[in-house]
Amino acid sequence: MPSSIFEYKTLFVFVESVFTSLGVSRLNSKKCAAQTLDAELRGVTSHGFVRLNSFVERLKKKTANPKPKIKSITNLPSYSLLDGDNGLSAIVGEETMKTAIKKAKSAGFGAAAVRNSLHTGHIGYFAAMALKKNMIGIVISGSVGNLAPWGGSERMIGNNPIAFAIPSNQKFPIIFDIATSKVARGYVMLAAKTGEEIPDGWALDKSGKSTTNPIEALKGTMVPLGDHKGYGLALMFSFLTATLSGNTFDGDQPDWLETDKICSLPMLCIAIDPKQCLGKEYKSKVDTIVEKIKQSNLAPGYDEILIPGENSNKKYEKNLKKGLRLNTKLVQEMNKLAKELGIEKLNTNNS
8 A cells, every 4th residue: 555654743743733724722733733643653543643634624614612611510629520612632631631630649549521522532642641640540531322232233332442551660651542342433434544445343334234344334333342341331431421421422422424513522531649549669569560471471373472552652662763654545635634724735755
């Protein structure tokens, strides 16, 4: 597949320019670029550039707020509920996690929920914010309905993701970030843009049959992770996000791709200060477990046991150093946006 390589700085400036051209402040545009590029660098392409066009369309159609006024609805000693005023997740999500961390500083354990955020994006990025304060970060996000309840065929529940960030002394951040579908829907969106088929078992078409056609998959439903177990997790996460925050239920939301309709999502951020909660050294205990796992016997065909976050960090460092390789069709779409917005295009004279 034809592709081009771009440096991190070039892509950061491009994304920043996209958002500033649409009325987002420069500071907040940098936040949007940072979240987007973090996803791409770590190989989470389902939540990177593939989402740009939808964000642009929503900002143009005013179904996204470029200058949200985040409000506090409930403020308890260890919990806050915020209203994101339909702002971009890089702005709203960051504020929500900062609030949870602030609560944890004083109480050892802090949580903050937000309603009316735009698509919450790469939530591992928010969970990792806690690591800078030597805290555990946990983030659960709501989503639009794109899973059918187990035994059903109608879109009812979001493939609501969860992310964990665990402090340690390892050379890589321990981050575990998953959707409750077999794969994030963004990978189906990416396949639709690049003209590739998707593997069998990822999604179902509108009739409930397995499909490898990404266009048909986007009209249908995603397959839950672990079958009925993934469905159960997705539903519980909906109770912890949409219901707890007072947000609209997953199944009552319009499709994310229907950019002329307001789509407001919820998120729950949790921060835990191990030093206060445990009273002893936490990181060294994590390191001991990691080393035991690393030194355990390998299964046939494997030469290494990886810890969550290790492989994505290898990708991050490689891509940061050597640049990101982007599919030509995706670059063409990004440059089409650039022309429409009057910003500098990406130079495709790369190999």
